[in-house]
Each structure stands twice: as structure tokens, then as C-alpha cells.
Amino acid sequence: MKSYGQQCAVALALDVIGDRWTLLIVRELMVADGTRYTDLQKALPGIASNLLSSRLKEMEANGLVAREDAPPPVATGLFRLTERGQALAPVLAAIGAWGMPLLAPRKAGLPFRSRNLRLPLQLYLTLRGAGKPVTLEIETGDEPLSARITGNRTTVKLGAVKDADLRIVGEPHVVFGLLLQRRTVAEARKAGVRLEGDAGVLERLATRWLGEGGHA
Amino acid sequence: MKSYGQQCAVALALDVIGDRWTLLIVRELMVADGTRYTDLQKALPGIASNLLSSRLKEMEANGLVAREDAPPPVATGLFRLTERGQALAPVLAAIGAWGMPLLAPRKAGLPFRSRNLRLPLQLYLTLRGAGKPVTLEIETGDEPLSARITGNRTTVKLGAVKDADLRIVGEPHVVFGLLLQRRTVAEARKAGVRLEGDAGVLERLATRWLGEGGHA
DNA sequence: CCGCATCCGGGGCGATACTG
């Protein structure tokens, strides 16, 4: 991208992260650090192969991404965020919070993908006070998710888990609203959400960031 | 811009604000709400006339911007941020904070413009505790600035002011570092900054947001 | 002057094909 040529922190930042696809690549690496080229392609439907390739090179040159030559058995390269790349978390959080209302009017037929729940849960979901970590299994959209929420950090992975404290089953936007506390448990149940396990752990969850915004 | 076509808050947000120039237009309107077309051009060196025009239309269609048909005497149109547009402040704040370190290696010969100080001061500068508003006059870069910091809000305008509590004169990056509290008063003085007036008001200033990052 | 609309050259982007 051509530089804006301004001595301004926003403009200089956009010189680096303003290219098409770049922030979405960061988003993907933020939630699944250590990712293969092909998995990035799958996570970013519509990106051209050459674009992904050149973006990754630029991002490496700009210090956002580091490539790593794989663990011994397999012979593939992995991409990781550097610390500087991780530092983009507040940027994604702010953009995501602002974009939340756009989720409401279900864009005619845009498919919902469970994977897209990973980032908001990782960024916004946290534990109220101290206490034992909470493990959730979330059954919505096209594939199951599991989330582990500790005091410091929330990590979300694709796939089920067996030792979950609570299993949540239901429509994507309702489950989303419940987890981000824009819907009460009662509302969620009424909208068809099923809770299996210790529903009490929901009391121990909190969200950060979400200012006002629409009803997801 | 072509949509990313993902049911994800970040992707949907970028569908709206991800276009080239869009966020810089928001930045400009954020700091000088009610701006004329021509003044936007001057604030965005390098933007093509047709691009500015079409961006403003898109932004209006997306509810970020409203055009207003001017106060009676003059016959020009003004552009304002809507509430939805104002809600992008945290996005610009996060991007700016991330981009701050990029300011350090003075991009070979990029001219420093005082106007570019307005946003960071407006976003990050605040008053410690309660108390009377503080008015600063800042003499650095290509034109003077004045900032009024109250409990709620900081507003920065181009041009001098007569009733300032404190006048600050010096090199841009040093003045910037002083105001954002990355340099002490002693360091700033040593770097050639002159303080005229009640230097004590500096004690009453605080900054928000700035995490770690390089030395501006 | 102010607020665009039009035209034109260049480059970034998107889709597909191809290779180690």
C-alpha cells in the first residue's frame, strides 16, 4: 500500500495494517497462533493465494509475523504473531466492538461459522473475580467450540472437549448474546438455548469492552 | 470495497471502514467536526478529489457522516460525524496507540504538521481528578495550537489563544513526549522546551490508553 | 473559489493455473 505520507500515528499505523486482508490475517493468528498457510486460506474465504503469500511477507518484513519451520515430524511452516503483532489485540477489540451492531441484520444468507466466535470470546470474555477456571463447550453454527476461561486469559479452540463445566446448545446469535451478556439466561432459554451441566458458572463470567451498541 | 463476506464483527466493520482514506477522514472530522470539503482536501494531502467525494458519499450511506447545508451567510456544505461516526473514537485511539512507536524513527523528511497533534491530545489527554479546566497554548511545528482540557473532554484548535494557563514552545516530538508524559519536565527543558506561565498545571494532566510502546 | 465529474495511466486485487 502506498504510504499516506503523514507524520501521524494513525496514518503510519494504517500504512502497515491498512492493506486489505492484513487485519483479518492478524485476527486469525490471534486466535490460533501457529497456523499453516493452508489453514489461513481456509479461514479467509476469497483471498487469492498470491495475496496471502505477499501479505505474509509484508507482515514479516513489518515485524508483525514470524515464520517458524515446523515441529520435526511434519515438514510445514507455521506463522506466528510477534509481540508487536499481539499488540494489535486492542485494535481488533475496538473494531470488533464497533462492528457488533452490524451482526444484527443477518446479512442475507451469509453463512455463520463457529470459528468466528473464537475472537470475540477470547477478547471479551473474562472471569468475574478469582476462582477456578471455567470450561465451556459450545454447540452452535457449523462446528463445536470449547472455551477455557481463566483469570488471565480466555482460549477458544475448535472441537469438543470432555471435561466441560457447561455445554451450551442453540442458535448462534442467541448463544453469542448469552455469552456476551446481552441476553439473560431466561431469555436465552426462551429462545431455544439448552444448558447442560453447571449453569451456575455463567454467573462467574464477565465481559469487558462492549460499550453500548446494538443487540447481537 | 468488496465485502469480505464473513459473519464476523471485525470483517463487517472493515467492510465499512476498511477502505483507503476512510479512517483518516473520520480522524479529521473527529477533531474538527463540521468541516468543508476543501478543508478535508487540505488535511488529507494526496487524496484525489473524486475519491474524497465518493468516500463521503459512502460514509453518508453507511451512517458515519451527515452533510449539513451550512450556516446562512456562507453557501457551503459542512460534513459532520454522526453518533455512529463518533463511536469510532476508540478505534482511532487503539490504532493511534499502536502506531505511536512508528513516529519515533522520523520518516526521512516527512514534514511534521501541528494539526496532527490535535487527535492524540484530544483522545489521550485528560485531567487528573477534578478542578478548573486547563488551557494550553502549544507552539511547535508549523502553526500554533491551543488545547482546553476539562474533566469531560479535551478540545484542541488550531491557532493561538490569549488566556492560556501555560505556553509550551519547543521541538514537536519533545513537546509531544512531555504532554503525553513520556518525558519529564526536566528532560523536556533539557531538550530545549520553554514553559511560559503556570508550569504547575502539567501536574494536573493525565493520559489514558498509552500502553507501552516506543518513545515518541 | 467550492464541490464535484470526467478521463487516463498504473498498480493492487481476484481468480485460475501451474510447479516443487
Next chain:
DNA sequence: CAGTATCGCCCCGGATGCGG
């Protein structure tokens, strides 16, 4: 699997024109 190569298109940047 992990990219590179190629090609058409459209967006962007720069200049000019034009009505109010």
C-alpha cells in the same frame, strides 16, 4: 501442501474541466 505465475479488471492517484 505451499506457494509462484499469469492475466483481466477495477480501484486509486493526478490532472483537467465545469457549473454554481
